[in-house]
Structure formats: structure tokens, C-alpha cells
Amino acid sequence: MERDAFISYSHKRDTPLAQALQRGLHTLARPWTRRQIINVFRDTTSLAANSDLGGSIKRELEHSRHFIYLASPAAAESRWVREEIAFWLANRPVDRFLIAVSDGDIAWDPQIGDFDWSRTTALPDMLRGAFPTEPLWVDLTAIRRHERFSLRHPEFRDAVATLAAPLHGRAKEALDSEDLRQRRRALQMLRGAVAALSLLLVATLIASIIAWQQRGDALARARTSASQALAARALVLAGTDPRKAAQFALYAEAVQPTGESAQALGRAVESNENVVRHVQGGNDAVSRWRGAGSVPSSRVALSRSGRLLAYYSDFDRDAREHPGRHIHLYDIGARKELPNLYGGAWPRNGGAMAFSADGSILAAETYPNEIDLWDTLRQKRIRTVVTDPHADELASAFQGLTSLAVSDDGRRVAAIFHETPDTSRFGVWDVATGARLATGENATPSSELAFSTLDRLVLLNPATDLLDTLAVDDHAWDDTRTLSGLGLDRGYASLTPDGAWGYVRNGSKAELWDLAKGKRQASVTGGPEFLAVPQDAGDTAIGADGRVVSVYDMTLNQVRTLSAFSWPVDSLAVSGDGKLVAASTDDGAISLLSTERDRGGTAVANAQQVKAEELIADGQLAVREVNGGSDLWAVADGAAGLHRLGHVGATLDLGDSPGDTVVASADGTRAALCVGGMLSLWDLSAGVPAGPEGTLPAEDRLRLLAFVPDGTRVLARGRNTLYVLDTRTWETVQEETIDEDFGGGTAVSRDGTTVAVSVSGDLTVWRWSRERSLTPVRTAAVDLDIHGAVFLSRGGEKVAVTDGDLRITLIDVASGRTALSPAAVEPGGRGLVFSRDLRFLVQTTGSGNGSRLGFWDASTGEARGSWALGSDGGAAVLATPSGELLTLGAGGALAHRTVGVEAWRKILCGVVRDPLPKAEYDRYLKDLRVGPPCGALTGG
Incomplete structure (x- = not known):
């Protein structure tokens, strides 16, 4: 080469x-x-x-x-x-x-x-x-x-x-020029290649971003769809299984917050209003557990003080790790599980349990016809009592005890057990020694017993209409009476823990008996399948009828539902005061309920019984004529409810325009009045004027609206002017012209920083600026006629306007975004109030037993369900300074209402922390990453 x-x-x-x-x-x-x-x-x-x-x-x-x-x-x-x-x-x-x-x-x-x-x-x-x-x-x-x-x-x-x-x-020069030309060309090609690669990179990045956005959009749609499906399921289950309704609602909000998930949370809170806690979730199936003549066993017991809950179930989550019987103890006050009690096997279909009055001793039936006695403070078994040395040879031993009781001091235990399929015996034992103190044959399978005192045992036998009292130490019956008409054809009887009252389910009735007087006191039709009886509420019983647990007012013959379940209730227990109820179901669910409503509303003091009719138009003040003047109340936070501010020496005519108007300062020390055409400032604590009087500006129909944040000036509106007035001199500091007041409305935010004025189809929002003056910040077109009204959120972030058709126009003040509700609010309802989290508009409607608290989505105006308010209907809904909501009933009942997505989520997380079952999770959330909505699923 x-x-x-x-x-x-x-x-x-x-x-x-x-x-x-x-x-x-x-x-x-x-x-x-x-x-x-x-x-x-x-x-x-x-x-x-x-x-x-x-x-x-x-x-x-x-x-x-x-x-x-x-x-x-x-x-x-x-x-x-x-x-x-x-x-x-x-x-x-x-x-x-x-x-x-x-x-x-x-x-x-x-x-x-x-x-x-x-x-x-x-x-x-x-x-x-x-x-x-x-x-x-x-x-x-x-x-x-x-x-x-x-x-x-x-x-x-x-x-x-x-x-x-x-x-x-x-030539050298030509060669050098050629080299430069080649270098320039190479550089151009390099730059072109770099540009092409850069364009390719940009195109790739854009394609990746678009693909990522499309993936994000698809994922968002999938999460929204899953959330809506979970919310719909929660709404369906709310009336039949509150525990599952809470689970589905929590997951709906966790996977994607939507209007539907918010509605589901609110509905789940209402359906769980009587639930203290769902202690254990159900198995959702029982068929594989059923045997010949048996069903899965689940039992509950409550100490009379309401401090301890004991329960066991064939479906216990730790059954594989700890085979055999294991009883759970739950400290209700501390909301935590205590160490389990591990003992023998329970009888077929479950065995009875009973606490002493303070819960320190627990008696639990075991097979065959034996009783384990436990020290619950030390979680230690004291001894096992054998009801009959030959009990395991009895043909009916498998049927278990028919009644079990522990004396108040926990020193004695009594039980009724089968001798033959048709005959029963009873016995009394000393807890410390296990010695049998008394025994008898005058008992039947339908008999019930209770300790009236330490040494006296009450035995009720509906089959013979007999009520016997045994002196335990003397082994002698010292009082035997016949209760005419007690006869129990079917069903059963139950006693209060002290044996003073008896409840008998006789046919289709549940009957209340005063055993001391030997008289039937009341009855309720459609009686439950079985009852649990509180000692300190003789006219009230807790009953279970199928899947529903209810409170039975025997005197008034009224029934109130506490809760419902997916499977039939198989065990009930009640605290001595009747405020707490424990229930278990066939599929192993264990729930703790309260007979006092506290989820939908907690009672707030209203010592002066201020009525809704005494509220002025903005719902923040109440006025009552007293001693030739007027007392003023303001809505307050916490337990204060309605707080009396003081007195003014003027009688206020708060009727239709041009009626008198009154506003109070934020600290509640002063009130500004417009009465009979004169303006005045009052010291509320002393009930005396705090400055000179003033006259109205040139135009009439002046209405005081609110104190502004500086505390010395007030907002006022005339026919076509918005004023800022100095309360010390009543001079006009600022005035802004507005259109003719025809079909208009005015609202001021709770903090006094924002005022919204709507006239002639236009809404203008004004803000109190740092320069101590009103400044317009938003204008929007609205359809407001003479029947409409304007409402502002607490901090002035949102405005709601209702028109003559009662449809809501919502305006976001910051962005100007508007939305029109697809449906009208309830006719005849009181004014709308924004929830603290701005997710809802709230309104009370109806009266008496038909009164309800209605919710609307504060972004779309869509209806989001309602809560029943009870017999003293919520005639008005009020907002406290911090944004919490109160309802004031027509009869003066004042209640705090927890409204808001995060507040509802916390309530439900306190009620149930179990995750969705795997089958349900896969059905709704497959391929989506959704963690437990309440965090780590631990106790508490």
C-alpha cells in the first residue's frame, strides 16, 4: 500500500x-x-x-x-x-x-x-x-x-x-483555508446534530410529560371513580351496617376527596352517632362455621360502672395463634385492649359472662357447666367452680348455664344449670374458696336470678309465676310471691342486676314488672328477641330484634334505634346507668354503643332559654325585652353557647324595614344601635350610653351591619349608599354609592372584614383594608330578586346568593369562579351558614320530629344529604366566632353540631380502624395505592 x-x-x-x-x-x-x-x-x-x-x-x-x-x-x-x-x-x-x-x-x-x-x-x-x-x-x-x-x-x-x-x-495557504473550511463545516454539522438531538430530546421530554400527564389524568379519573363507588356503597350501607358505612366512607375520602366522599362521611357519622367504637370487625360469613345444632359463638359483658368490656368470639383474630378460649378485655375509658384471659372451651352456642359491680371479678361459663372466675385487675384466673361433679355426664350439659350472676362486691357467684333437658338447678358459691353455699331445685330453663344484696338471691320463674328470695347464709326461702299474669309462653325473662325490676318477653310484647310491688308497670308491642337491663334505668331496656339494637322506653311505649348490623345480634350487655351498650353479632362483630346521642349534636347550655324567634336577622345576636330595655346575647364558642353580653336601655323594634338595628363589637363590650332614627353606642356591662347620640345620614332606611375590625367603626347601609361610621362621633368616615336597593341583599363576614352587597343583578364584595377603609375586591353577576338573600363565609372567602327559585349561586371571592346549584334549597328553611372548612353550606328545615340539618356542597351547590335533629327541631343554625356550628331549637334546645370533612374523618377513625376486607379492597381499589385512612391500625 x-x-x-x-x-x-x-x-x-x-x-x-x-x-x-x-x-x-x-x-x-x-x-x-x-x-x-x-x-x-x-x-x-x-x-x-x-x-x-x-x-x-x-x-x-x-x-x-x-x-x-x-x-x-x-x-x-x-x-x-x-x-x-x-x-x-x-x-x-x-x-x-x-x-x-x-x-x-x-x-x-x-x-x-x-x-x-x-x-x-x-x-x-x-x-x-x-x-x-x-x-x-x-x-x-x-x-x-x-x-x-x-x-x-x-x-x-x-x-x-x-x-x-x-x-x-x-499550496500551504490553500491547505490551511481548506482545513478551516472543513472545521467550519464540521462545527456546523455538529451544531446541527446538537440542535437536532436537542429538538429530539425536547420532543421526547414533551412526549414524556404528555404521557405522564395522561397517566396522571387516567389515574385521577380512576381514583375519582373508585372514590365515588366507595361513597355510593357507604350511603347504601349507612342504614343497615354503620361500621361498614364508616369504612367505605373513610376509604372514599382517602382515595380521592370528592363531593360524594364528603357526603358519605357525613352520612356515616349520622349512622354511627350512637357508636362509641366498633371494637372488632365482623367475618362477613358464618356458613362454614355452622354445625349441627350450633352457630358461631360471640358473647359480650359490661361492668356495671361501664369501665370494662369483656368479649369473645369464634372469629377472634388471634384464634390460630392461641387456640381454645380466650376472652378479650377492653378498657373503655382508656380506649385500649388489656391482656387476654386464656381459659377452657365455652359451651356450644356460647356461654354466659358476668362482672361484679366494679368489674374487678369476671365470671365466665366454660364447658361442661363450669365457671371460670377471673381477677381482671391482674388478668389472673382465681379458680374454676364446678356446678355438679357429674355435670359432664348429664345429657343436657352441652346446653350450658341459663343464668349467671355475681354479687356487687364480687364475693359470690350464682348460676342456673341443667339437670335434665327439662329441669334445672341453681347454686351459689364463694368466690374466694369455691365452696358451695346454697343449692336448690326450684328453677326452670326460663328462670332468671340476681343478687339483691350480698346474702339475698332473687329467683324469677315465669313458667310458674313465682318470685322467690333466698337467704343464702340460712339456705332458706324467706319470701315467695305469685306474680299473676307473668306466665311466659315463649321468649325469656331478664332482671336488673339488683333484681328490683323484671322484663319478660311474652308473645309479641315486652313487659316491665316492678318486682317489689309485684305489678306490671308497662309494656311495649313488637318486643325484641332478648333484652339487656340497666340497673339504674328501670323504665328503659335495651333490646335486639334481628340485626337492630334499640332502646325501649317501656313507660312511653317508644322505641329508638341505636344501631344496625349486617348479621343478627346474638349477645347484649348494658352498663348500670344504661348509657353504654355492648353488642355482638353472629359473624363476630363486637360494637360498643352509647344511648346518649352525641355525634349529630352535643347539648350546650342555654340557661336563659333564648328562643330562635329572638334572634335578629344575621343570626349572631339575640334580643329580649327586659325592664323597659333589651338584653343582648351573642353566639359564643365552647360550652358557653349563647353568652349574655349585657343590657341596653332601649326597646328595639326589630320588625320589617325600616325597623331598628343593633350590632355588637367583637369583644362583646359595646353595642351600636339605630333606634327611631337615632344612632347610639352602649356599654353593655354597665348598661349605659358610651358616647353621644348621632343622627342618620341624609338618606333614610339606614341599617347597621357590623363593627369593622378596628372596633371603633361600624358598617351601615342605606338605600343606595354603603357607609363607614365612627361610633365615637357618628361622623361618616367613608361612603360608597351603590345602585337602587331593589331586590338587593347584604351580608357581612363573621370577622367583620368583608361585606357583600347585591343590587340590580350585580354582587360587589368589599374588604376592610390595612388603610382602614373599604376596598372593592370582586364583582359578579347574580340573579337576585326580592325573595333572595346573600350569605358570607366566616372569613369572607366565599359568597352564597339564593334567588327567587331558591337556587344557590356560589362565588369564590379570590378567583371569581362561580357555580349555580343544580337544585333548590329547602323552602321554608332558615339562612345558610358555611361550615368551618368551607366544604358545606348548612341550613335547618322542618319542625318537630321532621326537622333536619341539610348540607350543600359549598363549591358546586349540590345537595349532600341531611341529619335528623329530633323532636325540638333546629329552627336556626348559628356560627360561633371560631366557625363551629350550633342549632337552636324552637323550644330553646341548643346543640353543638360537628360539621366538616376533617372533623367527620376523625370521628369515624375513632369509631372504626379496621381496614377494608381484602375482597372489598380488591373490588374497588385494585391497582391503586391507598393506605389505611386512619394511619397505623393499632389500638386506641
């Missing part, structure tokens, strides 16, 4: 320079599309000792068009370099011999036409007389000394161009 040049040099001295020179010759003027256009050979091997010029080197020299000698004293003395030069001189043309000096000196003497050998040190003497004219040579000594071996350095580039010109057969 023919080469363009052969480089000969000293390998000991000039290898780096030779490498750089070869690289520069290959690179200079090379098109960017080609690897190289000239081929330069550089010998990198040594010739073998004692040999002639290697054959391979000769072939390279024979096929090279130019010889480049990298001259230096070391190269001139090199044997191999000298042989390479000698071969070239003998076989190749001398005019293609090029010299590049790396070290030493070269001098040409034009007089003699040869090198001046007296000064030349870099050439071998064999070149003496070899050149007829001065050969081409370049000086690289400075380049070598500073090691500037790059074409970016001008000196090296010039030297390479000088040597490359004859190799290319072009």
Missing part, C-alpha cells in the same frame, strides 16, 4: 513529537466525513541487532512518496535513522526529502550550495552534497521545548501545514 510519507526520528528522544506530527498530518484539512486522506508511516519498532535494514521498513520506504526526517543530533547519530536515510538517497528522489528540526542546528550556505557543516549538528554527514538546492525544512525546537503538540497552537499548526502542503500537492 502506497503511503504519503515516512517519518524517521530518534526513538529515544522524539517519540511524543513524532506521534503529534503524525496525528497533525492526518488531521489537517481532513473532511469531517472521512477518517483520513493521507497516510503517514511512523516506525515504532527497533531493528534487530546485527542485521541490515529490516525488510518491512524497506517496503515502507519503497512505497512512501515523501521522507520526513525529524532532525536532531541524536537522530543523526542513530544507526537506524542513518540506514533509513541511506536507503532513501539510494532509491528514492531527494526532492521529496523533508526536514523538521526538533533539536540542534541546521545552516545552509548558498555560496557553496550545501549545508554549512561547521554549524550543522542535526543532520548526518551522509547528506553532504545530497541536495542541489536548499531542501524544505521547518523548525520545531521551540514547539518541542514547550510541548505544544496541538493544532490549536498556531506555531505547531503552521509547521504541520508547511510539511503537509507537498504531501497534499497544494
Whole structure:
């Protein structure tokens, strides 16, 4: 292969320079599309000792068009370099011999036409007389000394161009220009490639962002759809299974907050209003647990003080880890599980449990007809009482005890057990020793017993209409009475823990008996399947009828539902005061209920019985005529409810326009009045004027609206003017003209910072600025006629306007976004109030038992359900300074209402913390990552 040049040099001295020179010759003027256009050979091997010029080197020299000698004293003395030069001189043309000096000196003497050998040190003497004219040579000594071996350095580039010109057969300037052109072209192509790659990268990023957004949109749609499906399921279950309704509602809000999830939370709160806690979730199936003549066992017991709950179930979550019987203890006050009690197996279909009055002793039935006695404080078994040494041989031993009682002090236990399938016996034992203290045969399977005192046992036998009292220590019946008409055809009887009252389910009736008097006191039709009886509420019983637990008012013959379940209730227990109820169901669900309503509304003091009719139009003040003047009440936070501010010495006519108006300062110390055309300021605590009177501005129909935040000025509205008045002088500080007041409305935020005025179809929102003046911040078109009204949120963030059709227009003050409700609010309802979290508008409607608290979505105006308010209907809903809501009934009943998504979520998380069952989770949330909505599923 023919080469363009052969480089000969000293390998000991000039290898780096030779490498750089070869690289520069290959690179200079090379098109960017080609690897190289000239081929330069550089010998990198040594010739073998004692040999002639290697054959391979000769072939390279024979096929090279130019010889480049990298001259230096070391190269001139090199044997191999000298042989390479000698071969070239003998076989190749001398005019293609090029010299590049790396070290030493070269001098040409034009007089003699040869090198001046007296000064030349870099050439071998064999070149003496070899050149007829001065050969081409370049000086690289400075380049070598500073090691500037790059074409970016001008000196090296010039030297390479000088040597490359004859190799290319072009002038040095043309070659240099070509190199620059190729470099510019390469740079342009590089820039083009970079631009193309950048565009490709941008396009890829845009495509990735679009794909990510589409994925996000798809995921958001999936989460919204799942949330709506979960919310719909919660609404369906609310009336039949409050526990599951709470679970579904919590997951709906967790997967994606929507209007539907908020509605589901509110409905779940209402359906769980009597639930203290769902202690254990149900199994959702019982078929595989059923055997011949048996059902899964679940039982509950409550201490009379209401401090401890005991329960067990065939469906216990730790059954596999701890086989056999294990009773759970739950500290109700501390809301935590205590260590379990591990004992023997319970009878088929479950066994009875009973506490002492303070809960320190628990008696629990075990098979066969035995009783485990437990110290609950130490979670230690005291002993096991055997009702009959041969109980396990009895044919009816499997039927278990029919009644179990523990004395108030926990020192004695009594039970009724089967002797034959049709006969029963009773016994009394000492808890400390296990000794039998008394026994008797006058009991039947329908008999019930209770300790009236430590040494007296009451035995009620409905089958014989007999009520017996046994003196335990004397083993003698000292009082036996016949209760005429007690006969129990079917069903059962139950006693209060002290045996003073008896409840008998007789046919379709539940009857209340005063056992001391031996009289039937009351009855209720449609009686429950079984009853639990509180000791301190003789006219009330707790009953279960199928899947529903209810409170039965025996005197009034009224029934109130406490809660419902998916499966039939199989066990009930009640605290001594009747306020707490425990229930278990066939599928193992354990729930703790309260007979006092506290979720929908907690009673708040209203000592002066302020009525809804005494509220003024804005719902923040109540006025009552007292001693020729007027007392004022304001809505307050906490237990205060309605707080009396004080007295003003004026009788207020708060009727239709142009009636009197009154507003109170935020601290409740002063009131501004507009009465009979005169303006005045009053010290409420002293009931005396606090400054001079003033007269109305030029126009009439002036209405005071509210104190502004500085506490010394008030807002007022005339027919077509909005005023700021100084209460110290009643001078007009600011006035703004508004349109003619036709079909208009005005509202002021609870904090006094914002006022909304609507007239002639336009709504203007004004804010109290730092410059202590009103400034307009939002204008919107609304459909408001003479029947409409305007409402503001507590901080002025949102406005609601109702029109003549009772539809709501909602305006977000910050963004200006508006929404029109798809349906009307309830006719005849009181004014709308925003919830604290701004998620809802709230309104009371109806009266008496039909009164309700209605909710509307504060963003869309869509209806979001309602709560029943009870017999003293909520005639008005009020907002406290902190944004909490109160309802004031027509009869003066004042109640706090918890309204708000986060508040509802906290309530429900306190009620149930179980996760959704896997099947339900997969059904609604497959492929979505949704953690437990209440955090870690631990106790508490």
C-alpha cells in the first residue's frame, strides 16, 4: 500500500513529537466525513541487532512518496535513522526529502550550495552534497521545548501545514483555508446534530410529560371513580351496617376527596352517632362455621360502672395463634385492649359472662357447666367452680348455664344449670374458696336470678309465676310471691342486676314488672328477641330484634334505634346507668354503643332559654325585652353557647324595614344601635350610653351591619349608599354609592372584614383594608330578586346568593369562579351558614320530629344529604366566632353540631380502624395505592 510519507526520528528522544506530527498530518484539512486522506508511516519498532535494514521498513520506504526526517543530533547519530536515510538517497528522489528540526542546528550556505557543516549538528554527514538546492525544512525546537503538540497552537499548526502542503500537492495557504473550511463545516454539522438531538430530546421530554400527564389524568379519573363507588356503597350501607358505612366512607375520602366522599362521611357519622367504637370487625360469613345444632359463638359483658368490656368470639383474630378460649378485655375509658384471659372451651352456642359491680371479678361459663372466675385487675384466673361433679355426664350439659350472676362486691357467684333437658338447678358459691353455699331445685330453663344484696338471691320463674328470695347464709326461702299474669309462653325473662325490676318477653310484647310491688308497670308491642337491663334505668331496656339494637322506653311505649348490623345480634350487655351498650353479632362483630346521642349534636347550655324567634336577622345576636330595655346575647364558642353580653336601655323594634338595628363589637363590650332614627353606642356591662347620640345620614332606611375590625367603626347601609361610621362621633368616615336597593341583599363576614352587597343583578364584595377603609375586591353577576338573600363565609372567602327559585349561586371571592346549584334549597328553611372548612353550606328545615340539618356542597351547590335533629327541631343554625356550628331549637334546645370533612374523618377513625376486607379492597381499589385512612391500625 502506497503511503504519503515516512517519518524517521530518534526513538529515544522524539517519540511524543513524532506521534503529534503524525496525528497533525492526518488531521489537517481532513473532511469531517472521512477518517483520513493521507497516510503517514511512523516506525515504532527497533531493528534487530546485527542485521541490515529490516525488510518491512524497506517496503515502507519503497512505497512512501515523501521522507520526513525529524532532525536532531541524536537522530543523526542513530544507526537506524542513518540506514533509513541511506536507503532513501539510494532509491528514492531527494526532492521529496523533508526536514523538521526538533533539536540542534541546521545552516545552509548558498555560496557553496550545501549545508554549512561547521554549524550543522542535526543532520548526518551522509547528506553532504545530497541536495542541489536548499531542501524544505521547518523548525520545531521551540514547539518541542514547550510541548505544544496541538493544532490549536498556531506555531505547531503552521509547521504541520508547511510539511503537509507537498504531501497534499497544494499550496500551504490553500491547505490551511481548506482545513478551516472543513472545521467550519464540521462545527456546523455538529451544531446541527446538537440542535437536532436537542429538538429530539425536547420532543421526547414533551412526549414524556404528555404521557405522564395522561397517566396522571387516567389515574385521577380512576381514583375519582373508585372514590365515588366507595361513597355510593357507604350511603347504601349507612342504614343497615354503620361500621361498614364508616369504612367505605373513610376509604372514599382517602382515595380521592370528592363531593360524594364528603357526603358519605357525613352520612356515616349520622349512622354511627350512637357508636362509641366498633371494637372488632365482623367475618362477613358464618356458613362454614355452622354445625349441627350450633352457630358461631360471640358473647359480650359490661361492668356495671361501664369501665370494662369483656368479649369473645369464634372469629377472634388471634384464634390460630392461641387456640381454645380466650376472652378479650377492653378498657373503655382508656380506649385500649388489656391482656387476654386464656381459659377452657365455652359451651356450644356460647356461654354466659358476668362482672361484679366494679368489674374487678369476671365470671365466665366454660364447658361442661363450669365457671371460670377471673381477677381482671391482674388478668389472673382465681379458680374454676364446678356446678355438679357429674355435670359432664348429664345429657343436657352441652346446653350450658341459663343464668349467671355475681354479687356487687364480687364475693359470690350464682348460676342456673341443667339437670335434665327439662329441669334445672341453681347454686351459689364463694368466690374466694369455691365452696358451695346454697343449692336448690326450684328453677326452670326460663328462670332468671340476681343478687339483691350480698346474702339475698332473687329467683324469677315465669313458667310458674313465682318470685322467690333466698337467704343464702340460712339456705332458706324467706319470701315467695305469685306474680299473676307473668306466665311466659315463649321468649325469656331478664332482671336488673339488683333484681328490683323484671322484663319478660311474652308473645309479641315486652313487659316491665316492678318486682317489689309485684305489678306490671308497662309494656311495649313488637318486643325484641332478648333484652339487656340497666340497673339504674328501670323504665328503659335495651333490646335486639334481628340485626337492630334499640332502646325501649317501656313507660312511653317508644322505641329508638341505636344501631344496625349486617348479621343478627346474638349477645347484649348494658352498663348500670344504661348509657353504654355492648353488642355482638353472629359473624363476630363486637360494637360498643352509647344511648346518649352525641355525634349529630352535643347539648350546650342555654340557661336563659333564648328562643330562635329572638334572634335578629344575621343570626349572631339575640334580643329580649327586659325592664323597659333589651338584653343582648351573642353566639359564643365552647360550652358557653349563647353568652349574655349585657343590657341596653332601649326597646328595639326589630320588625320589617325600616325597623331598628343593633350590632355588637367583637369583644362583646359595646353595642351600636339605630333606634327611631337615632344612632347610639352602649356599654353593655354597665348598661349605659358610651358616647353621644348621632343622627342618620341624609338618606333614610339606614341599617347597621357590623363593627369593622378596628372596633371603633361600624358598617351601615342605606338605600343606595354603603357607609363607614365612627361610633365615637357618628361622623361618616367613608361612603360608597351603590345602585337602587331593589331586590338587593347584604351580608357581612363573621370577622367583620368583608361585606357583600347585591343590587340590580350585580354582587360587589368589599374588604376592610390595612388603610382602614373599604376596598372593592370582586364583582359578579347574580340573579337576585326580592325573595333572595346573600350569605358570607366566616372569613369572607366565599359568597352564597339564593334567588327567587331558591337556587344557590356560589362565588369564590379570590378567583371569581362561580357555580349555580343544580337544585333548590329547602323552602321554608332558615339562612345558610358555611361550615368551618368551607366544604358545606348548612341550613335547618322542618319542625318537630321532621326537622333536619341539610348540607350543600359549598363549591358546586349540590345537595349532600341531611341529619335528623329530633323532636325540638333546629329552627336556626348559628356560627360561633371560631366557625363551629350550633342549632337552636324552637323550644330553646341548643346543640353543638360537628360539621366538616376533617372533623367527620376523625370521628369515624375513632369509631372504626379496621381496614377494608381484602375482597372489598380488591373490588374497588385494585391497582391503586391507598393506605389505611386512619394511619397505623393499632389500638386506641
